[in-house]
Amino acid sequence: MPPVRLNVRMIDAIDASATDEALVSAIRENRSEAAFALLYDRHTPRGFQTAWRIVGGNPHEAEDVVQEAWLRAVSSLERWRGTETGSVRGTGQSDFGAWFRGITAHVAIDVVRKQGRLELDADADAVCEQSSVEWLDMEAAILSLAPGYRAVLVLHDIEGFTHEEIGARLGITAGTSKGQLFKARRAVRARLAPGLERKAL
Amino acid sequence: MTEDSLDEWTPEERAKLAEVGLHRSARSELKNRTMVALRERDLIGAAQPRRSPRRFVFGLAAAAVLIFAAGMLAGYGVGLRRQAMSSPDSLSRAGGGTTREVARLDSPSTQSPVGARYVVWF
Numbered sequence: 439m440p441p442v443r444l445n446v447r448m449i450d451a452i453d454a455s456a457t458d459e460a461l462v463s464a465i466r467e468n469r470s471e472a473a474f475a476l477l478y479d480r481h482t483p484r485g486f487q488t489a490w491r492i493v494g495g496n497p498h499e500a501e502d503v504v505q506e507a508w509l510r511a512v513s514s515l516e517r518w519r520g521t522e523t524g525s526v527r528g529t530g531q532s533d534f535g536a537w538f539r540g541i542t543a544h545v546a547i548d549v550v551r552k553q554g555r556l557e558l559d560a561d562a563d564a565v566c567e568q569s570s571v572e573w574l575d576m577e578a579a580i581l582s583l584a585p586g587y588r589a590v591l592v593l594h595d596i597e598g599f600t601h602e603e604i605g606a607r608l609g610i611t612a613g614t615s616k617g618q619l620f621k622a623r624r625a626v627r628a629r630l631a632p633g634l635e636r637k638a639l
Numbered sequence: 640m641t642e643d644s645l646d647e648w649t650p651e652e653r654a655k656l657a658e659v660g661l662h663r664s665a666r667s668e669l670k671n672r673t674m675v676a677l678r679e680r681d682l683i684g685a686a687q688p689r690r691s692p693r694r695f696v697f698g699l700a701a702a703a704v705l706i707f708a709a710g711m712l713a714g715y716g717v718g719l720r721r722q723a724m725s726s727p728d729s730l731s732r733a734g735g736g737t738t739r740e741v742a743r744l745d746s747p748s749t750q751s752p753v754g755a756r757y758v759v760w761f
Contacts, residue, residue: 469683471674478670487660501665505673512682576655595648595656623646630652 452476458534466515478508481535485542491592492546495581503549507542543593547607550585579629587622594619 452464452472458480464473482504489503490496511518518537580588589608593599594615601612601619608615648656677683 465683469685471678471683474674474677474683475670478673482670483664486665487663490663491660495660497663497665500663501669504665504669505676508673509676509680509682512677513680576652577659580656580659596659620646623648627652 462515462518462534465512474512477534481538482508484535485538488539488542488592488597489546491580491596492543492589493549494585494588499549500546503542503546507538507545510545511538511541539597540599543597543599544607547589550589574629576626576630579626582629583622583625587618587625590615590618591622591626595623 452461452470454476456464456473456476458477461470461473461477464470465477485507486500486504489500489507493499493503518534574582580591583591586608590604593604593607594601599607601615604610604615605612610618674683
């Protein structure tokens with residue numbers, strides 16, 4: 439006789455102060471919707487921002503990326519044991535958020551790659567859109583970068599990935615990642631408003 | 640000095656960099672949409688009762704056999720009744736007919752109307 443499954447919605451009570459590890463356990467063992475809802479509320483805001491930056495500021499694409507990232511994360515929760523340091527340098531502690539943002543970045547890169555926008559060769563232009571505005575703020579300057587350069591800059595300078603990790607995700611060497619970052623930073627600086635322009639340039 | 644350090648952001652730039660996209664947030668519908676997608680993939684919520692495909696195929700085959708058998712029996716029954724109706728001496732063969740019944744069955748009025756028409760034409 440097959441084992442009888444309890445209706446978890448009836449017994450799905452989760453303490454809002456539960457740790458990420460407890461929430462992950464509740465999802466894995468009881469398929470708890472309440473636990474997922476809490477985990478979603480905690481980590482979606484940053485995950486969305488990561489996706490938004492990599493896909494170039496399109497909120498609908500970023501939402502699709504986040505949804506796909508959650509599907510991948512929940513279906514592979516056994517791979518997160520609560521002891522990973524994620525990809526955030528120097529945290530040295532369990533970080534579900536970093537693990538989730540890693541998945542989000544991966545999905546976002548896949549989306550950009552499928553659209554054929556991820557050019558990573560050295561000859562590619564660092565800036566893809568020439569704005570009619572002479573000076574841009576930091577956000578607009580980053581969004582105006584070509585997707586490949588933007589991905590490297592966002593992953594390294596904002597998300598805290600190492601060049602080795604970026605290389606593994608983008609299928610390039612760590613050296614290429616460094617070179618792309620250098621060009622991306624220069625391209626951003628060249629378009630920053632005078633108040634933000636680096637004096638040394 | 641490395642290439643990286645030569646090109647480092649100033650503290651002011653770094654602060655601006657950290658703010659990129661910070662005020663952006665997903666719409667509230669995304670949560671519901673994501674939970675529906677997770678439920679559809681059977682990753683959260685009550686487990687969906689799974690219908691075994693083998694049981695479904697067996698059920699379908701059993702239903703087909705029953706319908707076929709019922710049709711065969713009905714057809715056989717109709718055939719038997721027609722045979723009984725069209726055979727005039729069936730009653731006497733069965734030994735259950737009276738002399739009057741045999742006479743009625745044997746009379747020209749019980750012959751098929753088509754047969755009667757042939758007599759008129761020829």
